[in-house]
Amino acid sequence: MLKQRQSPSQALPTISKREFSRRREELMEQMETNSIAILPSASAVIRNRDAEFKYRQDSDFHYLTGFNEPDSVLVLIPGRQHGQCLFFCRERDPERELWDGYRQGPEGLCNHFGADDAFPISDIDDILPGLLEGRDRVYYSMGKRLEFDKRIMDWVNVLRAKARSGAHPPGEFSDLDHIVHDMRLYKSAAELRIMQQAASISADAHTRAMKFCRPGMMEYQLEAEYLHEFASRGAQAAAYNSIVGAGKNACILHYVENNSMIQDGDLVLIDAGCELNYYAADITRTFPANGLFSREQQALYEVVLASQQAALETITPGGHWNQSHDATVTVITQGLLDLGILQGELTELIEAEAYRPFYMHRAGHWLGMDVHDVGDYKVHDQWRVLESGMVMTVEPGIYIAADNQSVAAKWRGIGIRIEDDVAVTATGHQVLTDEVIKSVDDIHQLMRPMAAKRGSIDPAQVDFISDDGHHAVPENNPAKTQTASNSKPSDQAKPALKASVKKKSIAKKKTSAKKKTSAKKKISTKKKLTTKKKAAVKRKTAAKKKAVAKKTVVKKKAAVKKKTAVKKKAAIKGRSKSSVKKRVKVKNKR
Numbered sequence: 134m135l136k137q138r139q140s141p142s143q144a145l146p147t148i149s150k151r152e153f154s155r156r157r158e159e160l161m162e163q164m165e166t167n168s169i170a171i172l173p174s175a176s177a178v179i180r181n182r183d184a185e186f187k188y189r190q191d192s193d194f195h196y197l198t199g200f201n202e203p204d205s206v207l208v209l210i211p212g213r214q215h216g217q218c219l220f221f222c223r224e225r226d227p228e229r230e231l232w233d234g235y236r237q238g239p240e241g242l243c244n245h246f247g248a249d250d251a252f253p254i255s256d257i258d259d260i261l262p263g264l265l266e267g268r269d270r271v272y273y274s275m276g277k278r279l280e281f282d283k284r285i286m287d288w289v290n291v292l293r294a295k296a297r298s299g300a301h302p303p304g305e306f307s308d309l310d311h312i313v314h315d316m317r318l319y320k321s322a323a324e325l326r327i328m329q330q331a332a333s334i335s336a337d338a339h340t341r342a343m344k345f346c347r348p349g350m351m352e353y354q355l356e357a358e359y360l361h362e363f364a365s366r367g368a369q370a371a372a373y374n375s376i377v378g379a380g381k382n383a384c385i386l387h388y389v390e391n392n393s394m395i396q397d398g399d400l401v402l403i404d405a406g407c408e409l410n411y412y413a414a415d416i417t418r419t420f421p422a423n424g425l426f427s428r429e430q431q432a433l434y435e436v437v438l439a440s441q442q443a444a445l446e447t448i449t450p451g452g453h454w455n456q457s458h459d460a461t462v463t464v465i466t467q468g469l470l471d472l473g474i475l476q477g478e479l480t481e482l483i484e485a486e487a488y489r490p491f492y493m494h495r496a497g498h499w500l501g502m503d504v505h506d507v508g509d510y511k512v513h514d515q516w517r518v519l520e521s522g523m524v525m526t527v528e529p530g531i532y533i534a535a536d537n538q539s540v541a542a543k544w545r546g547i548g549i550r551i552e553d554d555v556a557v558t559a560t561g562h563q564v565l566t567d568e569v570i571k572s573v574d575d576i577h578q579l580m581r582p583m584a585a586k587r588g589s590i591d592p593a594q595v596d597f598i599s600d601d602g603h604h605a606v607p608e609n610n611p612a613k614t615q616t617a618s619n620s621k622p623s624d625q626a627k628p629a630l631k632a633s634v635k636k637k638s639i640a641k642k643k644t645s646a647k648k649k650t651s652a653k654k655k656i657s658t659k660k661k662l663t664t665k666k667k668a669a670v671k672r673k674t675a676a677k678k679k680a681v682a683k684k685t686v687v688k689k690k691a692a693v694k695k696k697t698a699v700k701k702k703a704a705i706k707g708r709s710k711s712s713v714k715k716r717v718k719v720k721n722k723r
């Protein structure tokens with residue numbers, strides 16, 4: 134249901150007018166009697182001098198209205214006879230609209246956005262105190278917009294000043310965020326359709342980057358490939374500043390300068406996702422600039438990938454928020470132990486958080502209209518129990534700082550993160566971003582044809598890296614074969630192999646030349662491999678890998694399970710959506 138790919142010519146999924154109105158009704162149902170909710174829009178923000186940042190509506194405001202103009206205020210008064218849903222907005226103004234674009238005006242809000250009544254924003258000081266008058270409670274999120282906070286207090290003070298003449302100022306304030314953010318945590322079918330589409334566009338952008346990447350490029354040039362894919366597919370923006378970090382830049386978690394040259398032998402870490410109709414995708418992939426992982430890069434990559442797989446397996450309704458993080462910690466710590474980067478005993482290392490110099494962030498976050506989406510991670514000091522409709526990222530990583538003297542030099546400066554977006558379903562989970570590859574084999578397969586065509590890979594290095602013979606011989610690209618066997622230096626940067634690799638490769642080159650002539654003959658027969666056979670081979674290797682991953686995971690899981698079982702029991706007991714809501718109410722009552 135979630136997985137419908139759409140061509141750009143088809144309409145992109147949206148939220149219906151009815152769903153926006155349903156959200157307002159749901160919010161009003163949760164408000165106390167005789168109360169009022171006030172929610173201002175985002176303000177336009179100056180970038181420099183006369184130029185503004187591209188306007189982006191506040192997520193809560195958009196969630197409840199679908200209305201994306203600045204200088205607007207939503208007012209909800211449940212049970213009010215003369216209309217419950219009121220708006221303040223900019224008036225129509227032909228001259229201003231000539232400069233700044235179309236405005237809906239109060240009439241447009243009544244006609245198209247479900248307003249019971251709407252007023253010019255310039256009249257708000259005259260009208261709002263009257264709407265506050267006689268209400269017991271105001272739902273408003275204090276502390277986010279200081280200027281608007283002050284106006285709220287001014288309006289309340291107008292009433293307080295008139296108290297002697299019988300005015301009834303509201304006596305209580307409640308946090309509006311608390312209700313709205315809990316609603317936003319549970320995604321509707323329509324929201325999931327948009328998120329799937331945002332995920333698909335972002336996945337394709339990552340595939341595009343892998344195809345375009347080559348040593349010698351600038352990081353921002355690779356970023357441009359993402360922005361191209363986002364914009365040309367109808368996404369309005371990148372959901373956050375794209376991180377394109379080559380080599381040791383990958384170890385800077387929020388690296389957004391993206392202005393270094395991508396070197397041969399670098400891994401490139403890219404954390405990028407689009408925003409489509411106010412919903413974010415958030416994907417990270419890490420791949421070798423030249424299309425081939427080095428031994429060390431691959432070894433660390435496989436650990437991160439296995440930890441992500443272990444985390445994904447924990448995501449199911451009834452499980453709790455922190456299980457996926459615990460799973461990544463266990464697999465990563467074990468992996469660092471296996472590689473000799475950590476020494477000691479697994480449980481002790483986990484207890485001491487020995488992994489933290491290499492894995493210093495959480496395994497994920499809620500995802501939705503905001504990339505780090507709203508919603509509590511704990512309820513009453515217990516990790517949140519997962520329920521259908523929640524969407525989260527799973528993004529373990531290993532980062533070995535270039536100046537970390539405590540590990541062998543060969544590991545330093547390698548940064549890896551793998552991130553996917555996952556929706557909790559009624560029976561388990563669905564990975565929204567599985568259209569972009571992440572296994573080492575798949576990355577080699579996708580990138581090698583391009584890399585070989587560009588001549589940026591030394592054929593001897595190919596032999597050096599692959600030990601299963603699978604990648605030693607190009608299978609399905611005659612152009613690639615030619616480049617490889619001719620060893621023709623192209624005008625693209627030919628890699629300067631490191632001395633140690635060079636020595637090995639000279640010896641190997643001789644034997645590999647022989648191999649290649651026989652391999653060439655084999656190609657014609659190999660080519661005839663039916664797609665069926667190829668698929669079978671792929672399945673086999675995938676199954677093999679899974680089994681290996683599972684084996685290690687199972688061991689580790691047992692330990693984690695023990696620890697979490699007690700916590701889980703407590704958490705599962707009576708933590709449904711409705712009980713959360715009740716708690717919200719209880720909290721608000723205080």
Ligand SMILES: [Mn+2]
Binds near residue numbers: 415528
């Ligand atoms: Mn993320």
